[in-house]
Amino acid sequence: xxxxxxxxxxxxxxxxxxxxxxxxxxxxxxRADGSAVFEMGNTKVIAAVYGPxxxxxxxxxxxxxxxxxxxxxxxxxxxxxxxRKPKGDRRSTxxxxxxxxTMEACILTHLMPRSQIDIFVQVLQADGGTRSACINAAxxxxxxxxxxxxDIVTSCSAGYLNSTPLLDLNYIEDSAGGPDVTVGILxxxxxxxxxxxxxxxxxxxxxxVMGLATExxxxxxxxxxxxxxxxxxxxxxxRGL
Amino acid sequence: xxxKPGSAPTTYSPSLIQKTRPPIFKDNxxxxxxxxxxxxxxxxxxxxxTGAVNSASGSAYAEFGNTKVIVSVFGPxxxxxxxxxxxxxxxxxxxxxxxxxxxxxxxxxxHKEFSSMLHKALEGAIMLETFPKTTVDVFALVLExxxxxxxxVISCAxxxxxxxxxxxxDLVAAVSVSCLGKNLVIDPILEEESYxxxxxxxxxxxxxxxxxxxxxxxxxxxxxxxxxxxxCLDACGKLGKVMRSCLKEAASASQE
Amino acid sequence: MVGLSxxxxxxxxxxxxxxxxxxxxxxxxxxxxxxxxxxxxxAHGSARIRLGATDVIASVKGELGKPSAxxxxxxxxxxxxxxxxxxxxxxxxxxxxxxxxxxSVALQRCLxxxxxxxxxxxxxSSLVIVEGKVCWDLYIDGLVISSDGNLLDALGAAIKAALSxxxxxxxxxASETSGDEQPEVNISDEExxxxxTSGIPVIVTxxxxxxxxxxxATSEEESQMSSAISISINRKGRICGLTKRGGAGLDPxxxxxxxxxxxxxxxxxxxxxxxxxAAAEADEEES
Numbered sequence: 001x002x003x004x005x006x007x008x009x010x011x012x013x014x015x016x017x018x019x020x021x022x023x024x025x026x027x028x029x030x031r032a033d034g035s036a037v038f039e040m041g042n043t044k045v046i047a048a049v050y051g052p053x054x055x056x057x058x059x060x061x062x063x064x065x066x067x068x069x070x071x072x073x074x075x076x077x078x079x080x081x082x083x084r085k086p087k088g089d090r091r092s093t094x095x096x097x098x099x100x101x102t103m104e105a106c107i108l109t110h111l112m113p114r115s116q117i118d119i120f121v122q123v124l125q126a127d128g129g130t131r132s133a134c135i136n137a138a139x140x141x142x143x144x145x146x147x148x149x150x151d152i153v154t155s156c157s158a159g160y161l162n163s164t165p166l167l168d169l170n171y172i173e174d175s176a177g178g179p180d181v182t183v184g185i186l187x188x189x190x191x192x193x194x195x196x197x198x199x200x201x202x203x204x205x206x207x208x209v210m211g212l213a214t215e216x217x218x219x220x221x222x223x224x225x226x227x228x229x230x231x232x233x234x235x236x237x238x239r240g241l
Numbered sequence: 242x243x244x245k246p247g248s249a250p251t252t253y254s255p256s257l258i259q260k261t262r263p264p265i266f267k268d269n270x271x272x273x274x275x276x277x278x279x280x281x282x283x284x285x286x287x288x289x290x291t292g293a294v295n296s297a298s299g300s301a302y303a304e305f306g307n308t309k310v311i312v313s314v315f316g317p318x319x320x321x322x323x324x325x326x327x328x329x330x331x332x333x334x335x336x337x338x339x340x341x342x343x344x345x346x347x348x349x350x351x352h353k354e355f356s357s358m359l360h361k362a363l364e365g366a367i368m369l370e371t372f373p374k375t376t377v378d379v380f381a382l383v384l385e386x387x388x389x390x391x392x393x394v395i396s397c398a399x400x401x402x403x404x405x406x407x408x409x410x411d412l413v414a415a416v417s418v419s420c421l422g423k424n425l426v427i428d429p430i431l432e433e434e435s436y437x438x439x440x441x442x443x444x445x446x447x448x449x450x451x452x453x454x455x456x457x458x459x460x461x462x463x464x465x466x467x468x469x470x471x472x473c474l475d476a477c478g479k480l481g482k483v484m485r486s487c488l489k490e491a492a493s494a495s496q497e
Numbered sequence: 498m499v500g501l502s503x504x505x506x507x508x509x510x511x512x513x514x515x516x517x518x519x520x521x522x523x524x525x526x527x528x529x530x531x532x533x534x535x536x537x538x539x540a541h542g543s544a545r546i547r548l549g550a551t552d553v554i555a556s557v558k559g560e561l562g563k564p565s566a567x568x569x570x571x572x573x574x575x576x577x578x579x580x581x582x583x584x585x586x587x588x589x590x591x592x593x594x595x596x597x598x599x600x601s602v603a604l605q606r607c608l609x610x611x612x613x614x615x616x617x618x619x620x621x622s623s624l625v626i627v628e629g630k631v632c633w634d635l636y637i638d639g640l641v642i643s644s645d646g647n648l649l650d651a652l653g654a655a656i657k658a659a660l661s662x663x664x665x666x667x668x669x670x671a672s673e674t675s676g677d678e679q680p681e682v683n684i685s686d687e688e689x690x691x692x693x694t695s696g697i698p699v700i701v702t703x704x705x706x707x708x709x710x711x712x713x714a715t716s717e718e719e720s721q722m723s724s725a726i727s728i729s730i731n732r733k734g735r736i737c738g739l740t741k742r743g744g745a746g747l748d749p750x751x752x753x754x755x756x757x758x759x760x761x762x763x764x765x766x767x768x769x770x771x772x773x774x775a776a777a778e779a780d781e782e783e784s
Contacts, residue, residue, distance in 0.1 A: 076638040080539055458610060463756065
């Protein structure tokens with residue numbers, strides 16, 4: 001199948017290095033300590049953060065740092081064909097783990113010993129790149145909850161189809177079976193915290209694709225920073241400062 | 242398990258209430274009869290027996306026509322360690338169907354909500370504060386589903402609780418009514434339930450005259466609701482008496 | 498669930514007794530309702546309802562299926578509700594399952610009417626394409642994103658809004674087939690069928706705190722309830738379903754009183770909801 005037309009356009013009309021429209025909103029779940037919605041094209045994710053709070057299950061308590069937990073769930077209506085999946089299938093367990101590890105790396109857990117931080121991400125619509133969208137949403141939610149972090153984490157995916165590196169794959173491109181590289185970075189520190197790839201790629205091309213994904217992450221980071229800044233300004237305004 | 246000869250199964254049909262409007266059909270020119278030949282306001286004979294399961298703290302067996310139910314009660318026993326401290330007792334209810342309960346084998350499993358409905362119907366009647374930190378388990382098993390399963394389960398469960406010596410304000414009696422066309426049919430059987438336009442289930446504590454649970458489906462006018470509720474309340478009162486006499490019988494038998 | 502001190506409890510109860518609740522509402526006033534339609538483009542219809550801090554999404558998806566042998570002239574409608582852990586940490590893992598089933602069953606009872614379909618908000622026979630062979634199976638999914646009490650009313654309203662927003666593609670049956678063969682169908686991309694949603698009831702939950710009834714209780718207020726009755730009422734003022742929650746028994750006459758109060762409240766709620774839905778639809782078309 002042709003994923004990139006001879007004119008250099010992808011199935012949804014984007015250029016290979018073009019990202020989908022991103023949109024973020026902070027504070028969508030009123031009762032959570034921190035929450036955010038993150039959209040990448042048709043992919044839409046809600047994240048909510050509860051904590052830091054008392055550890056629910058005493059046996060999991062860590063004496064010198066905070067316990068970070070994460071649960072990823074998909075709404076029944078999130079995929080094109082509706083199906084009812086049992087909770088806690090392998091895919092969501094894996095993504096929960098990935099998100100948890102990524103977020104744990106940037107949260108200053110040693111500042112909050114003997115406490116627990118819960119991150120819940122809920123996919124409302126899945127159209128490729130849910131993993132990245134979840135991480136971006138979780139970052140925003142953590143920032144909204146005021147949890148101390150080393151830096152924000154941002155994530156973006158890139159793939160390689162029809163001998164062209166493509167940024168931010170959508171569902172059709174994702175299910176084409178080509179390599180799919182998901183990268184998560186700490187943009188200010190310029191460090192990679194998450195790197196996942198399935199399928200194989202020659203080393204030189206991999207560098208290209210990963211570079212592209214990293215660029216994507218940086219673009220997301222700029223946007224997220226803007227959103228956070230705007231949110232802070234509004235908070236300031238509301239306090240009458 | 243049929244009724245013992247001598248102690249004829251008692252029925253609890255409500256006495257016909259003085260209707261505020263003329264009946265739609267005269268009793269003799271009905272265009273249909275109920276599949277089992279009962280009158281619209283006539284209940285199936287109710288049979289109760291306590292002490293059906295020896296290993297349980299209390300148990301009861303109920304048979305209403307083809308609907309056969311067995312309920313066992315365990316406890317009060319220590320709550321699971323993982324549960325938080327509670328200064329009132331916990332009630333845990335579970336309703337399950339045998340694989341042979343329904344005409345088609347293994348189809349009785351789509352009644353997940355019955356457990357929570359049983360819980361809601363009973364919790365108001367039990368003095369939970371009399372057994373803090375502990376749990377009472379109520380396990381109901383529908384041996385044969387013949388319609389009006391849930392009301393039978395609820396009545397039977399309250400009898401089993403009484404048999405187990407759990408403190409209650411009153412027994413809980415439950416009756417359901419189906420609306421078929423313009424007729425109200427009490428204690429519907431399986432066939433009637435599958436064609437019903439609406440249904441009402443009422444559980445109440447007869448001596449306190451309090452409704453613990455009330456469920457409606459289908460479209461009802463206020464007038465119909467009034468009539469159906471009166472019908473159910475009357476039937477519940479009588480069913481309560483049947484249950485009470487069963488308990489008394491068991492108590493006097495054990496004294497002998 | 499909600500941890501409240503003795504003082505807070507007294508404050509809530511006292512406020513309700515004086516007809517001035519902690520958020521300034523009267524006993525029978527709803528929180529402002531915000532409706533947004535078309536939030537899930539992948540579904541045939543969807544809506545998001547916000548009621549104070551309660552936030553729910555409902556989506557409607559149709560799939561072609563076969564009617565059941567018992568009722569060949571009726572399509573199937575199923576309602577499922579999920580409680581997202583984003584709403585409360587206790588819904589994590591299987592924690593939300595119990596509440597989800599309870600809500601699903603209550604909604605089915607309140608909106609779908611009896612077994613024969615009488616009193617249903619949507620006429621199931623309108624979903625049939627070829628009798629006994631092809632019909633639409635309507636899947637209604639609710640998702641609780643944020644919960645601050647009164648989930649049932651919010652979900653009921655969201656489903657009503659989602660159904661008003663729903664367009665089911667028109668299906669053309671290609672050719673007459675005989676016998677047991679499944680007829681060939683072809684789904685139109687352009688023509689959509691809309692539902693008549695005027696008959697869909699709204700759900701009004703009356704929560705009894707002390708001696709008084711309140712509508713649209715927040716979760717703090719719900720923690721103080723002795724019992725609650727959810728009544729679904731349609732525009733004609735007929736009761737389409739009723740469920741009771743909470744342990745305390747009620748006198749039958751009190752229940753009848755509550756039903757008449759709910760009827761009165763439902764009239765205003767239906768009008769308010771209909772105008773909000775119309776506004777949301779207009780908004781969606783503009784953007």
